[in-house]
Amino acid sequence: MKILHISHHGLPDWRIEKSAITAMKEGHRVFFAGELSTKPIYDSIFEKKYNIIFPNTNNYPKKLLIPYILLGRTSIWNSAKKQVKKILDELRPDIIHAHNLIAAKLISEYDIPMVYNDHEYWPVYIQRQLKSRLQNNKSIFKQKRDFLYKRLIKIWSKWEYEIVSKYPTFVVSQTILNELKKYSKKLFLLPNFPIQTETLDSQNPVFHTYLSSVYAGKESLKDNLAHRNIEGLEELFEQNNIGKLILLGRINNRLSKNIINKGFLPRDQMYKEMVQNSIGLLPMKKESSHKYINPNKAYEYAHGGLYVVCTSSFSEVINTFKNNCGIFDNYDELKEQLLYFQTNKEELFKKRVSSYKFAKENLIWELYEKNILDSYKII
Numbered sequence: 001m002k003i004l005h006i007s008h009h010g011l012p013d014w015r016i017e018k019s020a021i022t023a024m025k026e027g028h029r030v031f032f033a034g035e036l037s038t039k040p041i042y043d044s045i046f047e048k049k050y051n052i053i054f055p056n057t058n059n060y061p062k063k064l065l066i067p068y069i070l071l072g073r074t075s076i077w078n079s080a081k082k083q084v085k086k087i088l089d090e091l092r093p094d095i096i097h098a099h100n101l102i103a104a105k106l107i108s109e110y111d112i113p114m115v116y117n118d119h120e121y122w123p124v125y126i127q128r129q130l131k132s133r134l135q136n137n138k139s140i141f142k143q144k145r146d147f148l149y150k151r152l153i154k155i156w157s158k159w160e161y162e163i164v165s166k167y168p169t170f171v172v173s174q175t176i177l178n179e180l181k182k183y184s185k186k187l188f189l190l191p192n193f194p195i196q197t198e199t200l201d202s203q204n205p206v207f208h209t210y211l212s213s214v215y216a217g218k219e220s221l222k223d224n225l226a227h228r229n230i231e232g233l234e235e236l237f238e239q240n241n242i243g244k245l246i247l248l249g250r251i252n253n254r255l256s257k258n259i260i261n262k263g264f265l266p267r268d269q270m271y272k273e274m275v276q277n278s279i280g281l282l283p284m285k286k287e288s289s290h291k292y293i294n295p296n297k298a299y300e301y302a303h304g305g306l307y308v309v310c311t312s313s314f315s316e317v318i319n320t321f322k323n324n325c326g327i328f329d330n331y332d333e334l335k336e337q338l339l340y341f342q343t344n345k346e347e348l349f350k351k352r353v354s355s356y357k358f359a360k361e362n363l364i365w366e367l368y369e370k371n372i373l374d375s376y377k378i379i
Contacts, residue, residue, distance in 0.1 A: 001028045001029070001094040001095060001376070002028070002029045002031065002091060002092070002093045002094050002095075003020075003023050003028050003029065003030050003031070003093060003094065003095045003096075003097055003376075004030075004031045004032070004033060004087070004088075004091060004093035004095070004096050004097065005019065005020055005030065005031065005032045005033070005034075005046070005097045005099065006032075006033045006034060006052070006084075006096060006097070006098050006099065006103045006106075006107060007032075007033075007034040007098075007099040007100060007103050008034065008035070008054045008099075008100060008102035008103050009034060009035065009099075009100070010034050010035040010036055010037050011032065011034070011036070011037070011049070013099070014192075014267075014296075015099070015117070015119060015192055015296075016032070016099055016117075017045050018195050018365055019097060019117065019372060020032070020045050020046060021045060021195065022365075022369045022372050022373070023097075023372070023373075023376075024045070025369075026373060029047055030045065030046055030047060031046055031047055031048050031049070031050070031091060031093065032046040032048075032049045032050070033049070033050040033051075033052050033084070033087050034049075034050075034051075034052055034054075034103075035051065035052060035053060035054060036049055036050075036051040048091075050087045050091075052080060052083045052084060052087070053079070053080070053083065054080055054102060054103075054106075077106075080106055081106065081109065084106060084107070084110070085110070088110065088112065093112070094113065095113050095114070095115065095376055095379065096112055096113065096114040096115075097114075097115055097117060098114055098115070098116050098117065098167075099117045099119060100117070100118070100119050100120060100122075101118070101120075101122045101156070101159055101160055101163065104116045104163045104167070105159050105163065108162075108163060108166065108167075113379040114167050114379070115167060115168045115169070115170070115375045115376065115379065116163050116164065116167045116168065116169045116170070117169075117170045117190070118160075118164070118169055118170060118171050118172075118176070119172065121160075121171065121172075121173075121176045121179075121292050122156050122157070122159070122160040123153065123156065123157040123160055123161075124289050124292050125289075126152060126153050126156040126157075127153055127289070128225075128226055128227045128287070128289045129225075130149045130152065130153065131226050161183050164180050164183045164184050164187075165183045165184050167186070167379075168186040168187075168188065168375040168378055168379060169184060169186060169187055169188065170188045170189075170190040170371065170372070170375070171187060171188070171189060171190065172189075172190065172191055172192055172293075172294045173189075173191070173292055173293070173294040173316040174189060174316065174319070175291050175292050175315070175316055176292055177189055186375070186378060188368075188371035188372070188374070188375055189368065189371065190368050190371055190372070191294055191299075191320070191363075191368065192294065192295075192296035192299075193296070193299050193363045193364050193365045193367075193368070194296070194299060194300055194303050194363070194364065194365060195364070195365040195366070196364050196365070196366055198267060198268070198271075199271065199303045199360075199364075201268075201271075202271050202275065202303055202304060202305065203275050203305065204305070204353070204356065205275070205305035205349065205352040205353050205356050206275075206305075207345070207346075207349045208276075208277070208278050208345065208349070209345070210243065210244075211242070211243030211244075211278055211279070211338070211341055211342050211345065211348075212243050212244040212245070212246055212276075212277040212278060212279070213237075213242075213243060213244070213245055213246065213277065213278070213279040213280070213281050213309075213338070214245075214246045214248060214273075214274055214277045214279065214280050214281065214301065214304075214306060215230070215233070215245060215246070215247055215248070215280075215281045215283060216248040216249050216270070216280075216297045216300070216301075217230075217248075217249055217250070217297065218249050218250060226287050226289075227284060227287045227289050227290060227293065228284050229284055229285040229287070230283055230284055230285070231285070232331055233245070233281075233283055233331070234256065234259055236331050236334070236335060237256070237258045237259055238256050238258055238259065240335055240338075240339070241339070241342065242335060242338035242339055242342060243258075243278075243279075243338060243342060244258050244259070244260060245258060245259045245260070245281075246260050246262060246273070246277055247259065247260065247261045247262060248262050248263075248264075248265060248270060248273060248274075249263070249264050249265075250263065270300070270304075271300070271303070271304050274300070274301065274304025274305065274306055275304055275305045277306060278306060278307060278341070278345075278348055278349075278352060279306055279307050279308075279309055279338070279341070279348075280297070280298065280300075280301025280302070280304070280306035280307070280308045280309070281308075281309055281310070281334075282295065282297065282298050282308065282309070282310035282311060282314055282317065283309075283310070283311060283331075283334065284311055285311070285330075286311055286312065286313040286329065286330075287313060288313070290311065290313035290314050290315070291313065291314075291315045291316065292316070293314065293316065294316045294317060294320070295314075295317070298310065298314075298317045298321075298325075299320075299359060299363045302321075302324070302355050302356060302358070302359035302363060303356070303359045303360070303363070305352055305356050306352065306355075307325070307326065307348060307351045307352045307355050308321060308324075308325040308326070308355065309325065309326035309327075309328065309334065309337060309338075310325060310326070310327060310328075311327075311328060311329070312327045312328065312329050320363070321355070321358070322358070324351075324354055324355040324358045325355065326351075
């Protein structure tokens with residue numbers, strides 16, 4: 001079969017690529033359509049890549065306004081539809097694998113088999129994004145803005161439930177799956193776990209005489225998003241004897257003797273960096289939407305030989321690890337845990353080994369590949 005992956009974002013996107021790899025192993029031909037970068041991407045996954053210019057998706061505030069814009073400017077949407085129709089007429093795919101809601105909504109206007117890969121749970125995703133904007137925007141037009149935001153949440157939610165009720169859908173967490181059961185019986189769990197081939201070279205954890213923690217993410221104090229709030233994390237490491245903090249993926253940060261910024265690393269280099277440390281942090285301040293989120297960094301940490309320590313609001317992560325992770329409510333508790341491990345490194349090493357073995361056996365993409373292939377059969 002010819003399977004066309006379509007996304008309102010471009011590549012690289014490891015979740016999209018892993019889904020394509022799964023199909024390729026079964027002998028299917030895979031293609032991609034989305035906003036292609038002007039920079040060359042060297043990969044052999046997709047047989048061909050098509051460029052689509054989606055409306056305003058690269059501009060964060062405007063992306064949230066897409067439903068509102070379309071109410072009065074259908075020409076924007078029709079432009080994207082024409083681009084898609086040209087691709088469909090040329091390729092004639094057997095299945096569309098649509099990633100996220102904008103792409104799925106667009107394809108739903110054609111009579112073609114589709115599965116919906118819901119990277120985000122959009123009713124909650126939009127709420128938390130708009131909540132962050134409300135916190136950071138002190139405009140005098142607050143009443144008008146609140147009305148617009150409530151309408152946006154309603155429209156985005158309507159789109160989500162319409163797509164889920166019509167097409168087989170992948171979700172990243174059991175919490176989301178349980179909530180969507182009222183709309184569909186064609187739901188598949190697809191956590192964003194590492195693929196086995198990328199972790200084959202990872203080493204068994206080794207004992208460290210020093211304590212260092214890793215945080216992988218682009219967040220900074222300037223981001224100030226409600227669900228990614230790490231305000232005070234750097235100060236925590238600067239002011240206390242809790243080891244060093246290694247930042248992966250951060251573009252820049254202030255200099256500190258206890259904070260080391262490694263910047264963005266390719267995935268193979270990321271794992272090589274992780275194994276040199278002991279703890280992987282998921283340290284965002286508690287937020288109600290965390291129960292829906294299942295971030296892949298937690299599982300990458302475990303495959304890299306790190307003991308995961310996370311905020312107690314990440315219930316999906318905690319349930320997935322089954323007692324193989326540490327939990328804290330606030331940064332005072334995080335400090336106490338790190339102070340404890342500073343003088344109990346043997347105990348920490350045992351936890352790292354246990355977590356690593358658990359990840360190798362349970363937290364791998366291949367355990368969920370059948371869900372992808374099964375979804376293609378019930379369209």
